[in-house]
Structure formats: C-alpha cells, structure tokens
Amino acid sequence: MTRILILGGTIEARTTAQVLVERPGVRVITSLAGRTDHPIRPAGELRIGGFGGADGLRDYLLAERIDRVLDATHPFAARISANARLACRAAGVPLVVLTRPRWAPEPSDRWLTAASPERAAALVADLPAGTVLLTIGRGSLDAFAPIDRHRFVIRSVDAPTGPLPARHEIVLARGPFTLADELELMRARGVDVLVTKNSGGPAAAAKLDAARTIGATVVVIDRPTPDPTDADPTDADPAGTDPTDADPAGMDPLAPDVPVAGVVTVTDPREAIDQLLDSATPTP
Ligand code: NAP
Secondary structure: OEEEEEEOOOHHHHHHHHHHOOOOOEEEEEEEOOOOOOOOOOOOEEEEOOOOHHHHHHHHHHHOOOOEEEEOOOOOOHHHHHHHHHHHHHHOOOEEEEOOOOOOOOOOOOEEEEOOHHHHHHHHHOOOOOEEEEEOOOOOOHHHOOOOOOEEEEEEOOOOOOOOOOOEEEEEOOOOOOHHHHHHHHHHHOOOEEEEEOOOOOOOOHHHHHHHHHOOEEEEEOOOOOOHHHOOOOOOOOOOOOOOOOOOOOOOOOOOOOOOOEEEOOOOHHHHHHHHHHOOOOOO
C-alpha cells in the first residue's frame, strides 16, 4: 500500500486525488487548512486543520507512515509549501510539488503589478473613479477598506468578516468560472478594474480574458517572495530562505537530502501523478 498525502485547497489537488484513489494499492489522504466554511470534499480520505508547523507535519508523516507527499497548495500558500519541504526532508519522505505557471500579460493588456495587497490598494486608489472587482479571497481585503473613490464588487467563496470599503457589493461564488460567467459579471456591474492574485494556471484565467475583452485595467498581485514553487527541493535552501537564518520550525534546512521525486512545473496533474507513482516505494 502506498500512502500519499496531498496538501490541498486547490482544484488540482482534487483532480489528482480523484485519479489516485482509483489506482490499486494507493491510499490517498487530502489535507485542508480549514479556511472555507464548506469545502468541496475530495475523493479519498480527508483531514482538516494545521499540523503545527513543519515539526508537526514531520511528526504526522512519520506517524501515518506516509510514503510520499504532493504539495498541490495554492501558489500564494507559501508557509505550508515551505513547511512541506522541511518536513519531508526531516522525515525522509519524497515530495512532489505541483505548481502553476504564472500568468503573463498579452500585448493589448493593461496590467499594473503590485508586490502585495497593500501596494495593489495604493495603485487602485490612484485610478480614476470607477467599479473595481476584487477577486483576491477574503483574507486580504483590509487594505482596500479605506478607499472611497471607487465602488467595489467583492467576489469570495465565503462572506468576508473584516473591514470593507464603504461602497461595496459582495458576490458569493465558487469557481472555476467560464469566460461567459466572467463577462456577464463584469458587464452587469460595469467593471473598470479587476484586482487578482497571480495565481496562474488555466482554471482561474477566464477573468483575465474577460478583462481583456471589456478593456478593463488589471491590477495583479505578485506571488509571495520567496515563491517556494520556484525552488528546486534538491537545492540546499529549498524554502528560499537565508541559510544562516534560524529555521523557524527548529529543523535544519541544510540537512542531507532525502530522495525527492521532483518538482513538477505543469498545469496537468497527470505529470505529478506519474512522479508520485513511478518513484513510489510502498511501505510494506
Ligand atoms: P499558508 O499561509 O501557506 O499556511 C498557513 C498555515 O495554514 C500553515 O502553516 C498550516 O498550518 C496551515 N495550512 C495551510 N495549508 C494547509 C493544508 N493544505 N493542510 C493543513 N494545513 C494547512 O496558507 P494560506 O495562504 O493561508 O492558504 C491556506 C489553504 O488555502 C492552502 O491549503 C491553500 O492551498 C488554500 N488556498 C489558498 C489561497 C491563497 O490565496 N492563499 C487561495 C486558494 C486556496 P500549520 O503550520 O499549523 O501546519
């Protein structure tokens, strides 16, 4: 039996779990952080909640005798990805990272890039008064709360709980969205500006196509720095941190390499599945 832990919270994680559970001799456990109120249940087993840092994840891997880990978390979920690298090294468990290529503007696009939600809010505050569609989840909305120049349309899976801009409408919806969905939303609300994270991949890209179609300005929040999906797990410094820094989880990121199945930089989860199964050494 090969025990695979999927660090999830994305459509790719669910797609991968669906395929893996149908393989004989494979046990699939998906882990979610518990951020959404009613998560879509993936195929296979499910656990919800943090592990307690990299140390906790290492202990979990050893206790559950996990044979390999798939990090299929969102590109902006930098902490769990860094923890996965540390924990897998410490536990001697191979790690496959399934990532998404960043989006890039097309020549006709009007993109403004920002290093953080705060910088994105500053850019938005300087734009001519209009309607701004925020598609950045509910965790980073505070930065936009003081802006009264614009009307905001806030799309989120669950209702936001923190401070919000004075003029706003909340649209509760869960993707993926088609181009027709996005065009309908943007045209019905008269959207002038789209704010998005650079999540990458095809599943959430329709909003960029829609913004292009209607000529909206797009404010794109860059991925966190360091972006753990840029690093090769065989690097001495997998999390992209200064190796002279104390490891926050109490582990040594420079510990001897463990077997690593590789970093898969594709949008097609099938390549990650091949990596997971081809290099599998099942626990007896
Ligand atoms: P994060 O900042 O990287 O992680 C913060 C902490 O949440 C981690 O240290 C870990 O707690 C826990 N955690 C995160 N993902 C987990 C998982 N899959 N299973 C168990 N614990 C997890 O993550 P985040 O940005 O808050 O995102 C949380 C989850 O939402 C991720 O799984 C991600 O795939 C999904 N998501 C995030 C975004 C986004 O924009 N950030 C968008 C869509 C989906 P412990 O240290 O206690 O283990």
